[in-house]
Amino acid sequence: MTYPALTRAKSTAAALFLVAAFGLTACGPSTSNFPGQPTGTGGPNNPTGERQRESIFGEDGLRLFGGGGSDDAAGSGIGVNSFLWRASLDTISFMPLASADPFGGVIITDWYRDPNATNERLKVTVYILDRRLRADGVKVAVFRQALDERGDWVDARVAPGTALQIENAILVRARQLRINAIEASETK
Numbered sequence: 098m099t100y101p102a103l104t105r106a107k108s109t110a111a112a113l114f115l116v117a118a119f120g121l122t123a124c125g126p127s128t129s130n131f132p133g134q135p136t137g138t139g140g141p142n143n144p145t146g147e148r149q150r151e152s153i154f155g156e157d158g159l160r161l162f163g164g165g166g167s168d169d170a171a172g173s174g175i176g177v178n179s180f181l182w183r184a185s186l187d188t189i190s191f192m193p194l195a196s197a198d199p200f201g202g203v204i205i206t207d208w209y210r211d212p213n214a215t216n217e218r219l220k221v222t223v224y225i226l227d228r229r230l231r232a233d234g235v236k237v238a239v240f241r242q243a244l245d246e247r248g249d250w251v252d253a254r255v256a257p258g259t260a261l262q263i264e265n266a267i268l269v270r271a272r273q274l275r276i277n278a279i280e281a282s283e284t285k
Contacts, residue, residue: 177202184270
């Protein structure tokens with residue numbers, strides 16, 4: 098590309114950018130008169146004249162790491178119930194974590210080998226499904242592998258009720274955490 102062509106391309110790009118920037122600044126509520134409204138308070142984009150800011154993140158906006166709101170005990174800035182989240186982490190703390198997503202409510206452990214059963218290993222995935230502390234707000238999936246004769250890990254059957262036992266342990270711990278939080282707030 099020659100120098101004059103490059104200069105022309107840069108000038109055209111700058112002009113398009115300025116046109117787009119000026120065009121977007123005109124996308125606010127109109128202050129022009131709308132029939133039936135007092136002068137300067139309404140317009141075709143704002144017929145009632147109310148100044149209301151909307152957010153793509155909803156009515157409360159995006160809250161990270163806490164913030165005000167009526168459901169602080171239920172969420173505290175994360176996408177799931179904070180008691181279920183903490184209880185899940187506490188319950189499976191003996192297993193190495195592979196991934197933890199507090200906004201999606203998914204905790205995935207890495208493979209864990211019990212020192213007393215070295216020919217098998219377990220992996221757990223915990224799904225927190227609700228912002229409220231409810232019995233159906235947590236779901237656990239357990240995966241098990243065993244060593245075969247050649248020394249390869251192969252998928253094996255998980256004992257029935259294992260996932261339910263982990264879910265119940267998480268719920269018991271979450272209730273304990275909630276009771277502790279309530280008692281702590283009452284003493285203040």
